[in-house]
Amino acid sequence: MFEEFKWLPEQASTVAPEVDMLTLFIVVVTVLITALVGVLTLAFAVAFRRKSESYIPAPSFGNVPLEIGWTLIPVLICLVMFSWGVKVYSNIVIPPADAMEIYGVGRQWMWKIQHPEGQREINALHVPIGRPVKVTLTSEDVIHCFSIPAFRVKQDVVPGRYSSLWFQPTKPGTYHLFCSEYCGTEHSRMIGKVIVMEEADYQKWLSEGAESGQALQGRKLYTKLQCVTCHTGNAEAKAPNLEGIYRKHIPISHIDGVKIKDGTKVFADDAYIRESILYPNAKVAAGWESIMPTYQGLVTEEELLQVIAYIKSLNQGQTPPRTEETPTPATIQNKSANKEAN
Amino acid sequence: MATVGLESKTFEKFPDIVGRDDDVNYLNHEHSVASWLITLDHKRIGLLYLVTITLMFLLGGALAGAIRLELLTPKGDFLAADTYNKAFTAHGIIMLFFFLIPSIPAVLGNFVLPLMIGAKDVAFPRLNLLSYYLYFAGSVIALTALLLGGVDTGWTFYTPFSSTYSNSYVVVMASGLFVVGFSSILTGLNFIITVHRMRCPGLTWFRLPLFIWAIYATSVVQLLGTPVIAVTLGLLGVERVLGVGIFDPRLGGDPILFQHLFWFYSHPAVYIMILPSLGVTSEVIATFSRKNVFGYHIIAFSSIAIAVFGFIVWAHHMFTTGMSPYAAMVFSLLTFSVAIPSGIKVFSWLATMYGGSISFDTPMIYAFGFLGLFTIGGLTGLFLSTLGTDIHLHDTYFIVAHFHYIMVGGAIMGYMAGIHFWWPKMTGRLYSEFWGKLSAGITFIGFNFTFFPQFILGYLGMPRRYYEYPDEFQVLNVFSTAGASILAIGYLMPLFYMIHSFFFGEKASSNPYGGSTLDWTNTTSPPSPHNFEKTPVVTEEPYHFHGKEAAVVSH
Structure with missing residues (x-):
């Protein structure tokens, strides 16, 4: 059991050395403060131990410079830790654009x-x-x-x-x-x-062994789930064209069925696309009726990711033609309703 | 100025003498079972709490023992996975809600608060008894949940695991906590009104002993914070039983909302546990150094500051939930603000000892232990308020070590210091100083042995709530388990010598440690049923020490 033992975890990413350096700084500061408190406690305990039962020491009445000191110095130390912490944290949470x-x-x-x-x-x-x-x-x-x-x-x-x-x-x-x-x-x-x-x-x-790209799997779902029936990408469509919408700002007209002020936009990121599939009524694109059925319970989280990957890759004029052999959304829903009833 | 204490004693004190056997006191004036179980005397209610929470502590401790034994080896071999999960859940719930939160406020607060402010009882004695029985009922419900099969959600009850997925007795346990919460609310209310309305003549706010300030700040947190957890647990029950979507996204709820509500109470709850210990430490260090507490006003206000700041830092438990980075920065900065008043207290205690006349009785040894462990616990909090390091340390054993340093190292050392300090007053008996000091020493060593290795484990990345773990973590876990067995001895020893002292201990005088507050100077040991024969009148600030001889001579 001793062979595997290590004092520090592996440092295997670009942020790891930054986190470790910040940790080292806090370790040094806190060890010094702990040592100061420990040494003073022991020193005072020895130096001011009770020598006579009748001796009553003079009371103390504060010491303003000392009190300002032990308030301001910790404030400064905390501000340094806070700022350094924010810097490292930004590097941890903000991904580079090309990731x-x-x-x-x-x-x-x-x-x-x-x-x-x-x-x-x-x-x-x-x-x-x-x-x-x-x-x-x-x-x-x-x-x-x-x-x-x-x-x-x-x-x-x-x-x-x-x-x-x-x-x-x-x-x-x-x-x-x-x-x-x-x-x-x-x-x-x-x-x-x-x-x-x-x-x-x-x-x-x-x-090795990949079936097909994530977006391609999403494309299959796009026709299988009948997204393509309404999101046809052409002039007669009953639903907005999804080509090139990924990470664009899209005008919306209703939130949860409530009309909102004109010109409101929503950022079409992964979360918005997921929400629109599961809760179509949540944020409705401006100019369209809210007629989309919910896909809750009909797609798994993994399939959702594939559909999103597909929409992300969908460029101008690439929406596939609707194929008649796949069932309509109503049929899918009836099937699932039957399943629940059984 | 040095002799101010000797000249300015205008309020009447008892001489420091040992009472006679036939003196009437609160322990011997009535003997029936009913005189204990339906007593309205704050001192007897304090003892009822003492007995009950000690039993809860033993149960919580036994569960901790089972957890440490399981973690001795990397494979799960002592407990089954579900049993382990239920064990750490029960350990957390019992120790937090049924031991730590009521520990100092309900035991020492009940016993000492009226004595310290020269009152005959708390403001609402019947409400006080009701608080105890709410606590008792809550305990019975919680224990029922355990006997039915337990709860496997962790004490944090995170949704949607607790509301939808767990197949354990979540609703029963939550009901127990709901009930015990009202005990906490009513005790807080009672104490706040007692401090406002029941102070004896001359006892102005800035003549209050610092323990009272700490208990007062704690009571405010109890009163304002506890309703939030009660509502949160109520909502959890509504979702679990009725399927109303509040927290589970599949029902249209938001699981992160639960965390906000939960920590809005549960972070301040940490201060319910630690603030009273800070108060006890102020009393003990002053008394055993025979010095007034350095920076009295600042210490009093720092208790209030900690209570207020405690309410605005909750989201630091949630930095990894994917919250807005800007919100995280605000909560990080606010969290640092708690460090400042805590630091001021530690330095002020050191300054109190400076130039004092320090004796090393058991309560003082415990207070030294408190000082060390609270300092380490507080300073390791800096790693967690700093955003850059918290992400790595969150939900690892570093967190486990940190909060045990605060809540076991800090809160329980403070509680033990307080119990040892006021034991002669509560029972009229002295305990063995030898065994007392030994237990304080063993607890301190065992504690560090148990929890210090967990800081390193956490930095290495071991997640909390794992009943199996990769082999490379074993060495430190073995250290930790070995330390836990030392710690257990340290905690069990007082049980024996205290019970021995209660029946056979040497009789204590009214003020064996030369205390300066009314509980020591104006009551017998143990106090009479109504505490004071004559209402005391206070004419000076606290912590004017008069020495044992001086007190006798001057009377």
Whole structure:
């Protein structure tokens, strides 16, 4: 048991040395303050020990410079820690614009990862060295937490919303991926591996056994789920054209059925697209009637990620033609209603 | 000025003498079971709490023992996964809601507060008894939940796990906490009114002993914070039982809303636990140094400041939830504001000792232990208020170590200091100083042995609430478990020598430690049923010490 023991965790990302340096600074400051308190306590205990039972020491009446000192010096120390902390935190939470994107879904008790190229894995995350990686996460059930100590990053994975974290690995190797938000019986077995590979190895790994790209899988869903019936992308469409809308500001007219002031816009990010699929009434695009049925219970979180990946890739004039052999949305809903009734 | 204490004693004090066996006191004036169970005497109610919370502490401690035994090895071999989850949940709930929150306020607050302010009882004695029975009923409901099969949500009850997914007795447990919350609210209300309305003549606000200031600040937090957790647990029950969507996103709710509501109470709750200990420490350090507390006004206001700041820092428990980075920055800065009054208190205590006449009786040894552990606990909080380091440390063993340093190292050391300090007053007996000092020493060493390795474990990345863990974490876990067995001895020893003292201990004088406040100077040990034969009149600030001989001569 002693062989594996280490005093410090692996330093395997660009932010890890920054976090460690900040930690070292706080360690030095706090150890000095602890030592000061400890030494003074012991010194006073010895120097002012009771020598005579009848001796009553003179009372003290404060010492203004001393009191200002032990108020202001800690204030300054705290401000330094706060500012330095904000700087490191910004580096931890704000991903570079060119980060490659990977998607993850947590559920009791496993991690499911999808790469844009179509590779899928469970309780493992393969990433290339030296490139910033952004992982967008959601949960199918309870709150989990995606935590990679070697990278010094951590992000809660909350059902019903997307959250993300990013890192740039600096050292090849295999590291722990923990769930660090308690999530039930096998919380402590919701452990995966992060495998940091050289770029060439990563490309090789990506090409092995992938079914098809994530966006392509999303395209299949787009026709299977009959999105294409209304979002046709042409003039007779009953719903807005989705081509090129990803990460654009879109005018909306209603929120939860309530008319809002003209010109209000919403940012069409992953979260908005997900919300519009599950709760079509939540934020309705201006100029369109709210006729879309909800897809709650009809798509899994993983499928949602694929649909989003597809919409993200959808450029001008690329909406596929509707194929008649796939069922209409009403039929899908009836089926699921039957399933529940059974 | 040095002799101010000797000349200005215009209020009447008892001579420091040992009472006779046939003196009537609150312990011997009535003997029936009913005279204890339906007593309206704040001192007897304090003892009822003492017995009940001690039993809860033993139960919570046994669960801690089971947790540490399981963590001795990386594989789950002592407890099943679900049993482990239920054990740490029960440990947290019992220790926080049924031991720490009522510990100093309900035991020492009840016993000492009226004595310290020259009152015959608290403002509403019947309400006080009701508080005890609400606590008792809440405990019975919580224990029922455990006996039915327990709860596996963690003491934090995070949704939607607790509201939709857990198959354990969440609603029963939440009902127990709902009931016990009212005990806390009513005790807080009672104490606030007692301090406002029941102070004896001459006892102005700035003549109040600092323990009273601390209890007062605590009571305000109890009164304002506890209703929020009661409502939150109520909403949790509504979602779980009726399926109304509040927290579960599948029902249209928001799980993060629960965390905001939960921590809006549960962060201030930490101050319910630690503020009274800060008050006890002020009393003990002053008495055993025979010095007035340095910076009296600043210490009094820092208790109020901690109580106020405690309400505006809750979201620092949620930095990793994906909250807005700007909100995180604001809450980080606000969190640092708690460090300042805490630091001021520690330095003021050191300045109190400077130039004093320090004796090393058991309460003082415990107070030294408190000073050390509270300092480490407080300073490690800086790693968590700093955003850059909190992300890595959040939900790891670093957090576990940090809050145990505050709530076990700080709050319980303070509670033990207080129990040892006021024991002669409560029982009229002295305990063995030898065993007392030994237990304080063993507790201090065992505590550090148990929890210090967990700081390193946390930095290495070990998540909390794991019943199995990767092999490389074993060495430090073995240290921690070994320390826990030392700590257990330190906590169990007082049980034996205190019970021995209660029946066979040497009789205590009315003021064995030369205390300066009314509880020592104007009551017998143990106090008479109505505390004071004559209403005392206070004419000076607290902490004017008069020495044992001086008190006798001057009377």
